[in-house]
Amino acid sequence: MDQVSKNKKSFITTFRESFTQWLKENLGIIIALLVLCLILSINPVTRNSFLTLKNVFNVLRQISSNLFLACGMTMVIILGGIDLSVGSVIALSGCIAAGAVSRYNLPLSVAVLMGLLIGLIIGMFNGLVISKTTIPAFIVTLATMNIAKGLAYVYTGGSPVRVVTKEWQFLGAGYVGIVPTPVIILIIVLIITSLIMNRTKMGRYIYAVGGNSMAARFSGIEVAKVKFFVHAYSGLMAGLAGVVLASRMYSGQPTAGEGAEMDAIAAVVVGGTSMSGGFGKIGGTIIGGLIIGVLNNGLNLLNVNSFWQYVVKGAVILLAVFIDYLKNRKA
Amino acid sequence: MESKVLLKMKNIHKSFPGVHALKAVDFELKAGEVHALLGENGAGKSTLIKVLGGIYTPDEGEIYIEGEKVEIKDVITAQKCGISIIHQELVLVPYMTVGENIFLGREPMKGKFVDRAKLHEEAQKLLDAYGMDIDAKTLVGKLPIAKQQMVEIVKAISYQSKILVMDEPTSSISDKEVSFLFDTMRTLTAKGVGIIYISHKMSELEEICDRVTVMRDGTYIATEVVRETTKDRLISMMVGRDLKNYYTRDYGNQGEVILKCENVADNNMVKGAGFELRKGEILGFAGLVGAGRSELMKCIFGLTKNYTGDIYLEGKKVNIKSPAEAIRHGIALVPEDRKVEGLYHIQSVKFNSTIEVLNKFIRFIFVDKNKEEQIAQNYIDMMSTKTPSTKQAVGKLSGGNQQKIMIGRWLATSPKILILDEPTRGVDVGAKSEIYSIINKLAKEGMSIIMISSELPEILNMSDRIYVMCDGKIAGCLGHEEATQEKIMKLAAK
Numbered sequence: 001m002d003q004v005s006k007n008k009k010s011f012i013t014t015f016r017e018s019f020t021q022w023l024k025e026n027l028g029i030i031i032a033l034l035v036l037c038l039i040l041s042i043n044p045v046t047r048n049s050f051l052t053l054k055n056v057f058n059v060l061r062q063i064s065s066n067l068f069l070a071c072g073m074t075m076v077i078i079l080g081g082i083d084l085s086v087g088s089v090i091a092l093s094g095c096i097a098a099g100a101v102s103r104y105n106l107p108l109s110v111a112v113l114m115g116l117l118i119g120l121i122i123g124m125f126n127g128l129v130i131s132k133t134t135i136p137a138f139i140v141t142l143a144t145m146n147i148a149k150g151l152a153y154v155y156t157g158g159s160p161v162r163v164v165t166k167e168w169q170f171l172g173a174g175y176v177g178i179v180p181t182p183v184i185i186l187i188i189v190l191i192i193t194s195l196i197m198n199r200t201k202m203g204r205y206i207y208a209v210g211g212n213s214m215a216a217r218f219s220g221i222e223v224a225k226v227k228f229f230v231h232a233y234s235g236l237m238a239g240l241a242g243v244v245l246a247s248r249m250y251s252g253q254p255t256a257g258e259g260a261e262m263d264a265i266a267a268v269v270v271g272g273t274s275m276s277g278g279f280g281k282i283g284g285t286i287i288g289g290l291i292i293g294v295l296n297n298g299l300n301l302l303n304v305n306s307f308w309q310y311v312v313k314g315a316v317i318l319l320a321v322f323i324d325y326l327k328n329r330k331a
Numbered sequence: 332m333e334s335k336v337l338l339k340m341k342n343i344h345k346s347f348p349g350v351h352a353l354k355a356v357d358f359e360l361k362a363g364e365v366h367a368l369l370g371e372n373g374a375g376k377s378t379l380i381k382v383l384g385g386i387y388t389p390d391e392g393e394i395y396i397e398g399e400k401v402e403i404k405d406v407i408t409a410q411k412c413g414i415s416i417i418h419q420e421l422v423l424v425p426y427m428t429v430g431e432n433i434f435l436g437r438e439p440m441k442g443k444f445v446d447r448a449k450l451h452e453e454a455q456k457l458l459d460a461y462g463m464d465i466d467a468k469t470l471v472g473k474l475p476i477a478k479q480q481m482v483e484i485v486k487a488i489s490y491q492s493k494i495l496v497m498d499e500p501t502s503s504i505s506d507k508e509v510s511f512l513f514d515t516m517r518t519l520t521a522k523g524v525g526i527i528y529i530s531h532k533m534s535e536l537e538e539i540c541d542r543v544t545v546m547r548d549g550t551y552i553a554t555e556v557v558r559e560t561t562k563d564r565l566i567s568m569m570v571g572r573d574l575k576n577y578y579t580r581d582y583g584n585q586g587e588v589i590l591k592c593e594n595v596a597d598n599n600m601v602k603g604a605g606f607e608l609r610k611g612e613i614l615g616f617a618g619l620v621g622a623g624r625s626e627l628m629k630c631i632f633g634l635t636k637n638y639t640g641d642i643y644l645e646g647k648k649v650n651i652k653s654p655a656e657a658i659r660h661g662i663a664l665v666p667e668d669r670k671v672e673g674l675y676h677i678q679s680v681k682f683n684s685t686i687e688v689l690n691k692f693i694r695f696i697f698v699d700k701n702k703e704e705q706i707a708q709n710y711i712d713m714m715s716t717k718t719p720s721t722k723q724a725v726g727k728l729s730g731g732n733q734q735k736i737m738i739g740r741w742l743a744t745s746p747k748i749l750i751l752d753e754p755t756r757g758v759d760v761g762a763k764s765e766i767y768s769i770i771n772k773l774a775k776e777g778m779s780i781i782m783i784s785s786e787l788p789e790i791l792n793m794s795d796r797i798y799v800m801c802d803g804k805i806a807g808c809l810g811h812e813e814a815t816q817e818k819i820m821k822l823a824a825k
Contacts, residue, residue: 014700199696201689208686211675217634218664218672219686220654279677 018198022283028323029270029287036294046301055297057180061248063293064182065090067286068241069264070271071193072123072234074285077268079210079230080277081130081137085122086238086264088148090257093118093242095152098161098252101168108167115243116236122148123235127228137231145261152254161252172248182244189240194282196233206230211278266313267292270320291320334362335397337525338383338494343392345378352378353389356551358544360494360525365516367528367536367557370546371569371731371759376529379546380496383527384416385409396494415487416496421479423486425472430454432471433486457485461515475621477508484515488524495519496527501535502756505620505785507824513539531759533562534788545569570761578792579768581775582811585795586610588646589779590748592631595640600626602803603640608748608781613774615794616783618823623803624783625667628750632664633657658687663746665737667753667783673737676726680718681707683725683736688743710739715765731762738766742773749773750781755789767793787816799823 023030040050049055069086076083097115100106106114122144129140174181197203205226209216216223241260246252271288273280295316299309338360345353353375360366368376381387383394385403394401396412403409409416423432430451431438438445439453454467463481471479480500487495497516501509516526516539528540536543536557543560545552545568552568566577590608595601600623608614616624630638633651642649644660651657657664666672675683684707685692692702707721714735718728725736734754741749751770755763770793774780784790790797797809799822806822 195696199693199698201693204682204686204689204693207678207682208675211678212671212673214671215673215675218654218666220658221686222653222655278675 022281025281026272026284026287028327029272029284029291029320032320032323033287033291033294036291036298040294040298040301043302045303046298049301050298053178055301057178057183059293059297060183060186061180062297063289064186065241065245066260066263066267066292067186067289068189068237068244069234069260070267070285070289071189071282072230072237073261073264073268074193074271074273074280074282075197075206075230076137076234077265077273077275078206078277078280079227080213081227081231082141082265083123083126083231083234083238084138084141084261085126085144085148086234086241087257087260087262088145088152089119089122089235089238090242090245090260091152091252091254092122092148092155093239094246094249094256095156095161095252095254097243098163098168098246099155101165102161102163108165112171112243115246116239119239119242120232120236123232123238124228126235127231130231131224131227149254156252156254158254160249160254163246163250163252169247169250172244172246173250174247182248185240185244189237190282190286197282202226202229207278263292266317270317272324288320291316334364336360336395337362337397339393339395339398340379340383341393341395343379343382343394344390345382345387346390350549352549353382354550356392356546356549358551359554360527362493362523362525363520364541365520365526365528365539367530367540367543368546369530369536369543369565369569371761374546374569375549376546377498378549380416380498380527380529383409383414383494383496385414410490413491413493414496415490415492415494417480417483417487417498417500419498419500419502421476421483423471423479423482425470427471428468429458429465429471429474429482430467432482433457433467433489435486454485457489461485461488461518463515477504477512477620480504480512481515484519488519492524494525494527496529498529499531499757500528501530501532506820507619509535531757532786533565534786536565537562547571566760569759577764577767578789579764579771580613580793581771582795584775585612586777589644590631591643592627593641593643595627595630595638595642596803597626597630597635597638600803601630601638604800604803604805605640606798606805606808608779609795610779611774611777612795613770613780613782613793615790615797616781616800617785617787617790617797617819618800618806620785622800622823624800625752626803627800628664628752628781628783631657632662632750634664658744658746661745661747662750663741663744663748664750665734665741665752665754667756669733669737674725674733677724679722680711680716680725680728680736681721684710684721684740684743687740706743710736710743713742714739714769729759729762730757731759731766734758734766735762738769746778748779748781750783752783753785754782755784755786787819790814790819791816 040046073083093115096118097111100111100114101108126141126144129135130137171181176184205221208219208221209223209226213223245256267288268285269275270291271284273284295313299312336359340358343353343356356379370376378387382389385406385408388404394403401412403412433454434450439449440446451467458465458467465478465481471482500512520526540557542554543557543565544554545565547569586609588607589610593605594603596603604627618624629635631642633653633656642651649660651660681703685703688706691706692699704721711718716732716735718732725733755766770780782793791814795811797814797819799806799819801823809818
């Protein structure tokens, strides 16, 4: 009994400690996010629509796919690499999963697994090539990006694969209680990713390889295995995002996920992860994803022309990274 | 003969937030002299050099060049004043030829285009004038480090520099190359160039330097004529106390053979080397750079995939294919180049100290943070590493403390065999002495230690036996009583 309460207490203190640290590390972008939310809460146009439960869940639902990708992307970028293939994997895995239901009448669970699997396989392929050769991740994933996109078009013939089964919508458009399903999945994925990065040996190895891969080799870390794992994980996350998105859109679309890799990279970089590898936290990525999500939502609520939305988004990304640069330069 | 004063730095102050890096430093350089700048890491040598080179502007103080007061605002002013700095890390462009590097930014032109023929011709003339056996048309990246350094020197001279600063130029070149470097330096001083020479190697001072200025904690301590001072005196000025027993070594106490190698080769640098290591022994490995010492150890540590030959551990034949396997066999390797092969710079002292022993405190997703802290602290204490906390980024520590972290990291694995590759390179005198006494203690406790070193005094004073390597093979083995610098050099240079 005593032992149990002691463990419980230490768990709470650990949690509090990591929370304070998270606040400290991400103070800049957290403030940016809060300011953004504040503006949208008091602006006369959005005042009544922004801070409603419905809209908050709506934002979270929208950013879930981006944050799935960003979870994998955080690891990949900390490793010193990049994964450009994730956007196309969204399209391919979504089409395959949707096709499994509508074309072959396979059970939903099998369809979902197939979608995840296709993501995992592409990720594993990326990982295999990147870990066994010295070809840069940028090039390898650029190639698989095109391959996956092409396969999605080949499979669908260019038109969406519609799914009429009602249960299909559960993952993307459904609810558990009042909470949208993708938000539940997102929370689970964030916890798993955070545990891997902060509490496992693999997590340490990712930071080690990203920080100094030569030193990692001398440390006896199996660098190839680490690279393989990270890329496989990123692929799996993209597969998940694809399935969830296809569920939300009632169809697998070969055009889905177009440019999604860039939004994921933006979330990671705004979240403070260094593109040169070795440094970054999933906690920052969450904020980065939220900023981009809230911004998209706010611009929509404000009825900003979608062409201009790109310009604003770009400017905000640059601003966020610039503040981070100023902060680091002082340190 | 009293030669004229080239450079005078007076009362130089420089502060950074939180650090008073230079406090009233004076320095003087005469024409034709080699003037050593001596001090432990963090003593302010590099800050002083950066002030001279126009990278930092001093907060206070005056600089005179040939009697004229100058203000060195930036790197270009420094160059105009005839100051050239050869940094420890070479700054040549590897994908350009030697000639292109020498004339970078001031290429001879033919109309609007670079006159490559003339460029290479001019460069070759310069190289030949200093007796350097280098083709101006080779790519710099293809030259060994020592020759790249020569190119840097020629580049500096080609700017008509009168004041040449060399920051630890011998830290990565072999003894033979060092003597060529010294010859070049003598040619330069004979022409009236003044050289400021930064080095941790005391033995080099006697050979090449005329005067020496000692700095400590950002202050000027003294300037002495090298011929009239002693090594012990200089060391005590550097560390601010007398270092009794610079080397600590208790001989004896060796057990049976723990590691035996026969005819090991890696199809490259190692061409059939064999040796025996006993329990509780410190085995020195001497030889020139490129003799294959580090490469031989890489075979033993599983870093070389396709080596041939036999390795026996405690009598049993083993086939080590990866560092992970070597670690399981109780072998540890502290690599030669800690910056490139060892440290995770932006990570904490704790991360760096415990990366080899994660199994001791991480089970699946359960991390025992207290144990982690305890392991890190334990080896900080054992190595007497100076760090503000275990959270400090390791890249911000001094070279000596970084090396202590590296050694501590591997001691945490409780190895039976500890391979140290250049354990005191870029480490200041005080930390060096501490590292020697720790190595001695470990051997006394029964650990078997292999120490590769290019510093002969270190090898001679620490080793039970010394293997000398030459061209990928063992050239000979000397016991510690019979070994001398001459004998080692004779074997190494064959």
